[in-house]
Amino acid sequence: YKRQLYMQIKYWLLLILLGAVWGSSFIFIKIATPEFGPVPFVGLRLLLAGSLFLPFLLMPKYLNQIHGHIYKILFLSLFNTAIPFTLFSYASLYSNSNMLAILNSTAALFTMIIAYLWINEPVSKKQLLGLVIGFIGILIIVNPFNTQTTLIASLACLLAASSYGTANVFIQKFATDVNKLVLIGWSLIFGGLIFLPYTIISFPEVTPSKEAILSLIWAGAVGTGLAFIGYIRLIEKIGAVKTSTVAYFLPVFGIIWGNLFLDESITFIIIFGCITVLIGIFIANSNKPSAEL
Secondary structure (H helix, E strand, O other): OHHHHHHHHHHHHHHHHHHHHHHHHHHHHHHHHHHHOHHHHHHHHHHHHHHHHHHHHOOHHHHHHHOOOHHHHHHHHHHHHHHHHHHHHHHHOOOOHHHHHHHHOOHHHHHHHHHHHHHOOOOOHHHHHHHHHHHHHHHHHOOOOOOOOOHHHHHHHHHHHHHHHHHHHHHHHHOOOOOHHHHHHHHHHHHHHHHHHHHHHOOOOOOOOHHHHHHHHHHHHHHHHHHHHHHHHHHHHHOHHHHOOHHHHHHHHHHHHHHHHHOOOOOHHHHHHHHHHHHHHHHHHOOOOOOOO
16 A cells, blocks of 8 residues: 555646746747747757657567558657747747746647547536536636737637647547557657758857756757656656646646746736636536547
C-alpha cells in the first residue's frame, strides 16, 4: 500500500511539474515572438524540440515505424504543431500570456465538438452541459471589458485550440496504431522543416536580444521537446486518461508565471473565466474515455 501511495504521489508531482513547464511556454512565446517574428520563432522552436527526439527516432526500432505513416505525421505536423503554434505566437503580439494559456485549454472542448461532427462520437447531456459552461467561460474572458487581450488575438487562440482538437480526433480515428514517440517526434521535425524556407528568408535583420534567444531555447527545448517526452512517458506509465489531467494545470501555471515574470495583473475576469472554463472541461470529460494522444 505504501509503495502504491508513493507511486501515486510521484505521478501527481510529475503531472504538476509537466503542467508548470508547459504552462511556462506562454511567457516565453510572449517575450521572444516580437523580436523573431511569429513564423521564424515557431520554425526554430519546432526544430529545437524535434532535435531532442532525433536520437530516439534514429534508433532502428523507431526508424522502421515511420513507414506507411508519413501522411499521418504530415497531418499532425500541420494541425498539432505548425498551425496552432503560429496562431498562438501571432496572438501573443496582441494579448497577455495568461490569456494564451487559458484559451489553449479550450482544445478539450473543441475535441468533443469535432469528434461529434467528424466521427459521430455521441455527446451526452452531461457533456453538453460541460460544453455550454466552458463556452460561457470563453465569453467571460473574450469580452470588450477585458483589456488583457484583443478580439483578433482571442479568435487566433480559439482557432489554434480547434486545430489541436482536430489533431486529437485524427489521432483517435487514424493513428492509434502508431508509436506516440514516432508520431509526435517526426511531426515536430516536419513542422520545423515546413517553415524552414520562410524562417531563413524572414529572419530578423537585427539580432534578437539575449532574453529573446534564451526564451526561444526554453520554449523549444524545455517547454516543447522535454515536455512532450515527459507527456509520452507519463501516458506509458499511467495511461492517457490520467495524463490528460495536465490540461487543468496549464492555465493555472500560465496565470502564475505571467504574473511573476511579466507582471501581468490577475483580474477577477481572468480568475472567474478560467475557473468557469475548467469546470466546463471537467464536466464535459467526466466519465469519458480520453483519446490516446
